[in-house]
Amino acid sequence: MDFKKFSEQYQTELLDNVLPFWLENSLDREYGGYYSCLDRTGKVFDTDKFIWLQAREVYMFASMYNKVEKKKDWLEAAEHGAAFLLQYGHDGDYNWYFALDRQGGPLVEPYNIFSYTFATIAFGQLHLATGNSRYADVAKETFARIRAKLDNPKGKWNKAVPGSRSLKNFALPMILCNLALEIEHLLPAELLDGLINNCLHEVLDVFYRPELGGIVLENVTLDGQLSDTFEGRLVNPGHAIEAMWFIMDLGQRLKREDLIQQATQITLNMLEYGWDKQFGGIFYFMDRSGHPPQQLEWDQKLWWVHIETLISLIKGYQLTGSQECLIWFEKVHDYTWKHFKDTDYPEWFGYLNRQGEVLLPLKGGKWKGCFHVPRGLYQCWKVLENIACKDVVQVV
Structure with missing residues (x-):
């Protein structure tokens, strides 16, 4: 694999295509x-x-x-x-x-x-x-x-009846793993350490379920038990995979190889679990018991899911040398660039049907904005660049 060429591809897309799109079109000057x-x-x-x-x-x-x-x-x-x-x-x-x-x-x-x-x-x-x-x-x-x-x-805006079915959701501890490092410069060390430890516990000890084949759930009961309900059976492969590169970053900061290795393996678990073996791409929602999900968009292929997966895979390869990560990276890269990149206009499509056809031609909406595409392009560019530079040093 030509890491330098891949790195330049992500860099060019970010700097010459995606960021200019938002800079030129999104600012409300009035x-x-x-x-x-x-x-x-x-x-x-x-x-x-x-x-x-x-x-x-x-x-x-x-x-x-x-x-x-x-x-x-x-x-x-x-x-x-x-x-x-x-x-x-x-x-x-x-x-x-x-x-x-x-x-x-x-x-x-x-x-x-x-x-x-x-x-x-x-x-x-x-x-x-x-x-x-x-x-x-x-x-x-x-x-x-x-x-x-x-x-x-x-x-007070929680619409659930108090005490009826209390569940906690994966998304908040997941995003706090990333937030902790983003505002590290603003937090006292003791508070930061406590936040990181709690996030790691929630993600890896509560929502990650080895007994279910090593997948990550979206919701569990308040005491960390399984719930045989729509919400309790819900799996969002993209969410879980995105969280894993946050864990890898924390593993680097804490100098904990075990975290990096575990996050890499969970990435591979979730990708294998969520990959559409008929049409390619990663499912949006799944049911851990194989029942029909309540989300009607369950089989759509979304931009952020694939971009975040690329980040986790290339970081997993960089940090562990996993050839499985590298093989999957090339496979997901090919799918993502083929289906989500708009070859006629700047920025990327966000929503595909199961077959990989564009459902909505928008570049931004209520849920898609200036975030996952540019952040993902930047992350992949820099990791690939780092790998390419190390390869050059080793050759010399």
Whole structure:
């Protein structure tokens, strides 16, 4: 495998295609913030603004400024979105709404914890870029809200009858594994260590189930038991695989080879479990008992699932030398670039049917924004570049 060639492919796609698409099309110069709902060509088709996507775009441009190049346009784009979030995105006490109208009027209450998590990493990254203490304060205050909501993330907006069927969800400990490293510079060491240890316990000791063949579940009971219900049987292969590269990063930070090895093996388990052996690609939702999932979109192929899988596979190969990871990387790479990349217009498609045909030609919407594609391209570019450089050193 020509790692240098692959690295350049991801780099070029990021810098010449995807980031320019969002920079040119998403900034609302009149009312602030970003347009998320962009059609195939980049034209706005809806002006509602979703906080988690606004925050993700702030994070993305600030991150690129910090990690790739000190480009003025990227920092200005990040601060453009941050100004809108600070003015309109929360209730005054850093409870972050889910959706706003174009002018910043709140549409959906702050029920969604992921508005909070992405606001935290957005302002944490922007603080790194600027040194502005206001951004650090927002990140820390928001993180405090997250910690207070861990036992009941939706708070008063939880529609479940109290005590009827209490389940906890994988998504929050999963994202906190990543958030911990994103705001490491803002947290006391003791708090950070406690957060990391708790996240690792939840992901690897609670939601990962060796007795089910080494898969990761989306929901378990509050005491960590299996639940024979729609929610309790739910498997989201992409979620589990994405979490594994977060674990690999934590393994590197903690110098724990066992974490890296386990995360690599779980990646392979979930990919084998979730791969559509008839049409290729990774299923969106599955039922651990083989029953029909309640999600009607269960067999769709989604952009983020495949991009996050590429990250975990190439990191798994880099860190362990697993040839199985490398073989799967090339297979998933071929599927992803063939089906999700739009060869006629910038950015990537997000939604395919089971056969791999485009379902929705949008480039951004309520759930897809400036995040998974650019972050994934960056991660793969840098890991592949690192592998290529080591290969050159070894040859010399």
